[in-house]
Amino acid sequence: MDRPFEQVVRAHGATVLRVCRALLGAHDADDAWSDTFLAALRAWPSLPPDVNVEAWLVTVARRKALDELRRRARHALPVDPADGALGRPLVAALTAPGDRDLDLWDALGALPDKQRRAVVLHHIGGLPYADVADVVGGSDAAARRAGADGVAALRRTYARAAVDGKTGGRP
Amino acid sequence: MTTTTATTDDDVLRGLHARLLADAQREGLLDVAYRVVPSPVGDLLIAAGESGVLRVAFAVQDHDAALAELAARVSPRVLEGGRRLDPVLRELDEYFAGTRREFDVPVDLRLLTGFRREVVEALPRVPYGATASYAAVAALTGRPAAVRAVGTACARNPVPLLLPCHRVVRSDGSAGRYAGGEAAKAALLRLEGAAALSPRGGRQA
Numbered sequence: 001m002d003r004p005f006e007q008v009v010r011a012h013g014a015t016v017l018r019v020c021r022a023l024l025g026a027h028d029a030d031d032a033w034s035d036t037f038l039a040a041l042r043a044w045p046s047l048p049p050d051v052n053v054e055a056w057l058v059t060v061a062r063r064k065a066l067d068e069l070r071r072r073a074r075h076a077l078p079v080d081p082a083d084g085a086l087g088r089p090l091v092a093a094l095t096a097p098g099d100r101d102l103d104l105w106d107a108l109g110a111l112p113d114k115q116r117r118a119v120v121l122h123h124i125g126g127l128p129y130a131d132v133a134d135v136v137g138g139s140d141a142a143a144r145r146a147g148a149d150g151v152a153a154l155r156r157t158y159a160r161a162a163v164d165g166k167t168g169g170r171p
Numbered sequence: 172m173t174t175t176t177a178t179t180d181d182d183v184l185r186g187l188h189a190r191l192l193a194d195a196q197r198e199g200l201l202d203v204a205y206r207v208v209p210s211p212v213g214d215l216l217i218a219a220g221e222s223g224v225l226r227v228a229f230a231v232q233d234h235d236a237a238l239a240e241l242a243a244r245v246s247p248r249v250l251e252g253g254r255r256l257d258p259v260l261r262e263l264d265e266y267f268a269g270t271r272r273e274f275d276v277p278v279d280l281r282l283l284t285g286f287r288r289e290v291v292e293a294l295p296r297v298p299y300g301a302t303a304s305y306a307a308v309a310a311l312t313g314r315p316a317a318v319r320a321v322g323t324a325c326a327r328n329p330v331p332l333l334l335p336c337h338r339v340v341r342s343d344g345s346a347g348r349y350a351g352g353e354a355a356k357a358a359l360l361r362l363e364g365a366a367a368l369s370p371r372g373g374r375q376a
């Protein structure tokens with residue numbers, strides 16, 4: 001790449017912060033963001049010009065977040081419960097065009113811990129279930145099941161809100 | 172609520188950007204640091220590498236184009252801000268205040284090669300408050316016939332102000348063209364003339 005890196009920080013800084021917050025919570029998101037952009041700055045001159053920069057950055061961010069999550073798993077720390085169901089930073093971090101996205105986050109927060117972590121890591125963080133299993137413990141299949149159960153539970157708790165939303169004004 | 176949250180995130184991102192600058196400097200990855208600052212001759216883009224000031228660009232020269240050239244020809248590891256620019260910005264402030272006649276900060280002329288580089292390196296020999304014709308500068312560089320080439324070199328000077336191409340004028344005494352525009356050139360010559368006549372110090376030439 002021969003574009004100024006400053007443009008990259010401006011264009012994609014907020015997106016990378018959202019990904020880091022979704023995976024790690026607000027507290028460790030800043031460290032992951034810094035690690036991500038420093039690594040990206042280092043690699044920038046040798047990056048092929050046809051690379052999708054945002055996708056590349058998100059991949060780097062996921063990898064950095066995964067390192068941190070694995071470290072936590074080794075030290076048997078919870079995946080930041082303060083930033084999960086109750087933490088406002090995570091709510092703010094999600095793209096929220098209206099109140100119903102906050103409802104989604106509350107619904108996510110109401111899931112059992114393992115399901116919530118599997119859904120967030122796989123569907124928001126984009127981690128494959130093998131990586132999700134590394135973080136939440138157990139087998140790949142168990143992680144996949146927790147993710148599927150979580151999404152099924154979200155469908156149930158969220159179905160009525162979706163119906164209300166449709167009658168409420170969508171064309 | 173939404174506005175408050177957005178402002179907070181902007182603050183967070185500003186803090187993260189500052190941290191990235193510091194990390195990059197520490198890791199030797201801040202190949203080009205730049206800032207855009209207001210001045211009496213319009214907004215100036217100032218860019219510096221590890222070894223000196225690489226670029227001073229006037230707004231009329233298109234700052235985005237200047238950054239693109241730096242990224243392509245020096246390094247794309249370009250970030251805005253950083254303490255590295257403090258010395259040159261301080262010297263520019265002093266220059267515009269009329270209290271500085273020569274710049275001490277190192278410049279890095281890697282954007283120029285050959286004769287053009289020789290020409291801009293010779294520019295500080297035209298002292299503050301004085302002017303020289305293109306022909307005189309050509310003679311200074313030992314190639315008295317290269318008058319047009321001197322004009323081109325001045326136009327391509329990557330660090331105007333620091334290397335004073337504004338002091339090179341036409342043989343008939345008129346100011347001639349300038350990368351920052353003719354009005355900027357006239358303003359700079361006026362500034363230097365006024366400062367040279369002030370009680371702070373006599374004319375050097």
